[in-house]
Every structure is written in C-alpha cells, then in structure tokens.
Amino acid sequence: MEWNEKLQMILDYVENHLQRKQEPIDPKEVSQIAGCSFGFFQKVFSYMNDISFSEYIRFRKLTLAGYDLKSTEKKVIDISYQYGYDSPTSFTKAFQQFHGITPKEAREKDVKLRVVPKMQVSIRQQYSWRLEQKPAFRLVGKSIICSAGEQHQKIPEFWSDCQKNGFFSQLVSIDKGAPKGLFGLFHSEKSRVDKLQYSIMVMTDEDVLNVDCEMWIPEALWAVFDCRGPVPEAIQNGWKYLQQEWIMKYPFQHADCPELEWYSDGNSFDEQYLSQIWIPVIDEEK
Structure with missing residues (x-):
C-alpha cells in the first residue's frame, strides 16, 4: 500500500x-x-x-x-x-x-465561523512513494569507476556490456529477491573524491564467480519511489525529481547505508516498466 x-x-x-x-x-x-x-x-x-x-x-x-x-x-x-x-x-x-x-x-449571533474541511489526499502523483521496513540482505556484483559527470554515459554502457558478456544473465539466475530484480548503487571512491563507483548487483545467498563487489545492506527503513517507463530515462528523471523537490524538503535523517536503484524483472523498454529508487531513512522512535 x-x-x-x-x-x-x-x-x-x-x-x-x-x-x-x-x-x-x-x-x-x-x-x-x-x-x-x-x-x-x-x-x-x-x-x-x-x-x-x-x-x-x-x-x-x-x-x-x-x-x-x-x-x-x-x-x-x-x-x-x-x-x-x-x-x-x-x-x-x-x-x-x-x-x-x-x-x-x-x-x-448570525456570524460565519471558520471552517477547516476534512483533508483529501490525491492518490495519483507523478512519483508515488511509501515506507518499507526491510531485513538485512546480501548483494554481489560488479563495479566500474567513473568521473563525476560521466555517469549518464558510462552507466548505461556498463549495463549493456554486462548483458553482452553474459554477466547479467548470471546475476539473474541467482536472484533470491522477492520480487526479483537487479540493483544499481553508487559508492564513493575512497582514494579519489572526484570519482564514483557504480555497481550492478543482485540479492543472493549463493557464492558467485567473477564478482568484484560484495556488500551487506543492514536492516533499514526505506522511502521507496516508483519510476515508470523505459530506462535509463525513467530512473534519471526520478533522481531529478528527488533532487529538485523531495530532498529539498527532506524531513528524515539518512540511514548509514547507500541509496539504491532497483530494476524489476521485465522489459526495460516498456512504457510501464517499473524501476525504483530506495532512500534509507531513520525512524527515530524505534
């Protein structure tokens, strides 16, 4: 819901x-x-x-x-x-x-009183979102390093290369997510502040050959945003919306784990294809 x-x-x-x-x-x-x-x-x-x-x-x-x-x-x-x-x-x-x-x-007296009507929420939004508590999970995959500003070109090329060399299919075959789908995530390159590390990963408990990146994501509360449409445009537009509108009024503390992109199992060129952006947040009352 x-x-x-x-x-x-x-x-x-x-x-x-x-x-x-x-x-x-x-x-x-x-x-x-x-x-x-x-x-x-x-x-x-x-x-x-x-x-x-x-x-x-x-x-x-x-x-x-x-x-x-x-x-x-x-x-x-x-x-x-x-x-x-x-x-x-x-x-x-x-x-x-x-x-x-x-x-x-x-x-x-015959006077008019102030009225605050019952609030009505518009269910339809450009980007619907919800809060989801998720248990810890393990991600494995491969990474690339790119300079800041190169990501819009380098990351789609990286996805394409992984599809061509069979690594994409290998990840899909060991996917233990429910529902199934692949993850994309950014890390900071520790040795170079002007570099970004981007990984394509999958949730799994299996041992995998030819991976250079493994990460445990802790149990966390996530603000999950749905992005509809072909990728990479849909996910790029989603990030633009978050940076310009949602994060500008960000009401939550950011949890100590990376932000994630999630890509569903389906036709990524379809107009209704689902991808998501996961923002880790802290519930201070828990």
Whole structure:
C-alpha cells in the first residue's frame, strides 16, 4: 500500500473518531495504519501537508464544534468534553483563538465561523512513494569507476556490456529477491573524491564467480519511489525529481547505508516498466 493510501485511511479514521465514535485519536492505531512509529508518521504528515498532525486534528475539532453550536442544542460543557477539552474554560479559549469569537457569541449571533474541511489526499502523483521496513540482505556484483559527470554515459554502457558478456544473465539466475530484480548503487571512491563507483548487483545467498563487489545492506527503513517507463530515462528523471523537490524538503535523517536503484524483472523498454529508487531513512522512535 502506498503512503498516500495510508494517509487517506488515517484521515478517514480521524473523522470516524471525531464525528461518529466521539473517541480520542489513538496514536497506536495511527502507527499501525501508517506502518511506522507515530513520531515518524507525524514528521511525514507535516512534510506533505505543511501542517502538523496535532494541529490538523485540533482544527477539525474546532470546526466540528462550531457546527454543533450552530445546529444543535448541546450545552457548551458537553461539546467541550466531546472534543477532548478538560474544561469549558479551556474549550472557550481555544474556540475563540480559532474562530475569533466565544462559543456563546457563535450561538447567539448570525456570524460565519471558520471552517477547516476534512483533508483529501490525491492518490495519483507523478512519483508515488511509501515506507518499507526491510531485513538485512546480501548483494554481489560488479563495479566500474567513473568521473563525476560521466555517469549518464558510462552507466548505461556498463549495463549493456554486462548483458553482452553474459554477466547479467548470471546475476539473474541467482536472484533470491522477492520480487526479483537487479540493483544499481553508487559508492564513493575512497582514494579519489572526484570519482564514483557504480555497481550492478543482485540479492543472493549463493557464492558467485567473477564478482568484484560484495556488500551487506543492514536492516533499514526505506522511502521507496516508483519510476515508470523505459530506462535509463525513467530512473534519471526520478533522481531529478528527488533532487529538485523531495530532498529539498527532506524531513528524515539518512540511514548509514547507500541509496539504491532497483530494476524489476521485465522489459526495460516498456512504457510501464517499473524501476525504483530506495532512500534509507531513520525512524527515530524505534
């Protein structure tokens, strides 16, 4: 399930608890729906919506309280407790800060109250993404060294060479991933800061001949971005999107392991071919 689908489920959960069940929002239930800790979910929510989760809930409570005052005969004290306030005094203060008038004035006068509508999430995005917790895994493969700026030419040539000399087929035959697919990843060349090391690798537990690179990827939480279309254009456009938009507002700490590209088992020239970018992130609550 993609992140936006989970977010819509959480927004529906909030409305159900505020309007139907009239119960407090349970952070444990929100965490279970989101698939990550409540603290981490709050970071993602704020990043995506430019408003904190707690503030959104407070605004929705005060919006609904305004509806109740104008359309029912409920007492102010009952409305205050219904929406989780400790006393009518604290409710009145919050209501006045939000609406600009007291609950009594809202009921007695013909005034318009502030409304923050239920948030709706657009499921369709140019790049859908989700959070996935993955166990540790082993990668093996081959690498090349290229200068910064050469990667857009050198890396496609490297993939083509691996297909021609049979190494690509060798990796595919030992693929233990679920689903199957090959990985591409960058490393820093330790001896030369102006050089990049790029590897084509596969997830496996088998011993492989003719490999010059082996790596254990630790258990981690990943932000996984789907890229659709022929490669290398689709994956290059995905990185461009991340660098220009997503990472500019990056709300997470980067985990201590490399970023990965993943290429699915299929026709890489197809318009619906799936490749992915995996960004390792830290869930600080775990």
